Amino acid sequence: MPVDHRRIQGPECSEDYRKPKNLDAALLKKGGRRADGRKCGEQRKIFLKPGVVSQAKGSAYIELDHTKVICSVFDPREKASRNVEQQTVRGEIFCEFKFASFSGVQRRSHQQEADDKEYSLLLKNALEPAVCLHEFPNFQVDVQVLVLQDDGSSLAAAITCAGLALADAAVPMYDLPVGLSKAFTGDTEFYDPTGAEERLCLRGVDGESDHGVFTVGFLPTFNQVSQLFHSGHISPDRFEKMISEVGTLAAEVHKAVQAILLSAVKSSIDSSNNSKLLL
């Protein structure tokens, strides 16, 4: 389809420029509880399962209440040589992030849109530091993420899911990456936001300067942040405070991922009847 490069394309849909006066009543009930009954600093219950896609070398499925993400990792293949000048002998991770057409309230395109491409790059930045790229020189590992249902924190869920899928695919890694997200506006912070909370915090509340959604890719063992994405407005002190909290918040998710992986390995050992591994 011919694209017009001369004119500046406006957004396809329009939004009211006025910010809401106060936090929507539906979002914060009495007693400081959120719409789904959680406290502001509480994570949704995680459901994780590795080895769900039979055609892929490794795969994982994550559910955070209504956010459902599935990730598949494929065997290393030769790098699609785009840059002949890029003479690196390192391996590469090729991420493809996609919101399914049925994942949100409005139908999305079946091809990658602008935010799919942006999230692909963010996911790649989050996963790259965790993978031992020198172990497969000149090859690329394909990571395909599909968001089946989006109810907030989909990028964070994708990072966690992709980390588990990479471990399931026996790709050598330095650490299990974990994704976290926080939405905030003014003084109110929603940890692991739902879709409605995210949308409100992206626009901000009238009169409050700090707002936005913060997504972090974190490597728990080495206490390193691999990827940080913030959309909105934040003061430097607030920023520092948020970064310092990431470690403790990530520990919970990391424990869950570790436990799932260990039990998956254990059940594979038991099912193979100790035949191959004893050699």
Add this chain to the structure above:
Amino acid sequence: MSSTNERIICVPGQVLCASSNDHVAGQGTFERMGYIYASLAGVVKVEKKLEINIVQVQSLKEQSTVPSPGDIVTARVLIVKSRQCMCEIKCIGDITLTRPFRAVLRQEDVRATEKDRVKMYESFAPGDIILARVLPIMDVHTYQLSTAENELGVVISNSEAGVPMVPISWTEMQCPVNFTKKLRKVAKVIPENIDMDMEDNTETEKKPNIS
């Protein structure tokens, strides 16, 4: 870590032990800041070699094999050009690959002697199965192969009749159906069962030599 039946299971990023002169990081592990960490999800194995404990992690899924320099690979010749031929690596050693890798075999690497006088058309043909060795990676995108050894070269080659040809010398192969000779760089493949009785061998291998 958790153990079942005295086996230690680990996940990537888990600390295994402190690294020292006795304990060395092996396959599936990496060393950092004086400690050995696991890089795969699997079972921890400690191998003792000359009083050094090599700490390894064995994953349940086979780690994807990638051709590395020095490996002997089985490849199929795709295109033969005047100075090189393009091949597709099918197996590395005994392991058959799920995804074939592209490789290049240059004129200088076909033989050990008289390298510049080699004619590619007289050494390989498209569709031949060859045994070759992987050379150290020079080019970023393709592997480089070498058949400059007696044991390397064409193993299976089909004639125009569609029948596998029989090697008659190190440079010729003959079709058993129409007896035409073709020039190839033949590999010295030593069969697994060798009949050491030389007399029997010459009788069974007698073939009409009509040129």
